[in-house]
Amino acid sequence: MTLIPKPFVFARHAQSEFNAAFRIGGFTDSPLSETGIQQAKDAAPILSAIDWSxxxxxxxxRTQETAFHAVPKQTIMAYEQLKERNWGDLEGCPIEQQLPYDVTPPNGESWRDFETRVLGALNEILSEHSWPLIIAHSGVYRVxxxxxxxxxxxxxxGNVTPISFVPSQDxxxxxxxxxxxxxTCYQMP
Structure with a gap:
């Protein structure tokens, strides 16, 4: 599966309580830490200056809270398929226990299933919107x-470190x- 060649900006969510405790978060719905709330607010001058599609x-x-603080005047669309990988029995365990990506965690999601799910959501977003801001997870960035x-x-x-993805001849x-x-690096059609 490939990614539709359209421009977008990706940012990982701000620090969650599980991030702060060095725990595997995955599907676990860990809220932002106090540091994370401040990280999201600190990103607002750059992210909220744009009228995203x-x-x-x-x-x-954790992704919705990040958007709430970083782009407070924009409507948020939540996609189930953009969730982090389901780490199964490893959810909540110390981060050192995370397995290599090609190993399926016990009672968890395979890399292939995770990648297929995420790419489906990304392509749906890119097919429907001209310049989206996608706030998701480190696993989505790895996809x-x-x-x-x-x-x-x-x-x-990094947490709330926006990255621009622009199709190119590279x-x-x-x-x-x-x-x-x-x-400035891309002329909108």
Whole structure:
């Protein structure tokens, strides 16, 4: 499965209570920590300055809370398929217990099923909206990295660190850069 070549901005949610405790969050609906609330508010000057075609989040509280604080005047559309990977029996365990991505956790979701689910949602969003802001999870970012660069293994994206994805003539077909609040690198059709 491929990603529709349309521009978008991706941001991982702000720090959750599970992030702060170094626990595997996955499907667990962990709210933002106090630090996370401040991170989301700190991102507002860049993210809320744009009139996004849609602000898409997962249905998990940590992504919706991030959007609430980072883009407070925009309507949020929550997508069940953008949820983090279901880590099954590992939910809530220390982060050191996380398995390699190609290993299915006990009673959890396989990488293939997770990637298929996430790509379906991303392509639905991209087919319906001209320049979306997608606030989701580090696993969703790893799906993007796998589709574009051929591996889910990459540095963990920082909390509320917006990244611009723009189709290009580059080797991998995308220009991926930190989002600084403008669209100067891409002419909207």
């Amino acid at each position: 849609v602000v898409a989040t997962s249905t998990l509280q 993007l990295n796998n589709v574009i660069n051929g591996t889910p293994y990459c540095p963990r994206i 080797e991998n077909g995308w220009e991926i850069t930190p989002f600084k609040g403008s669209f």
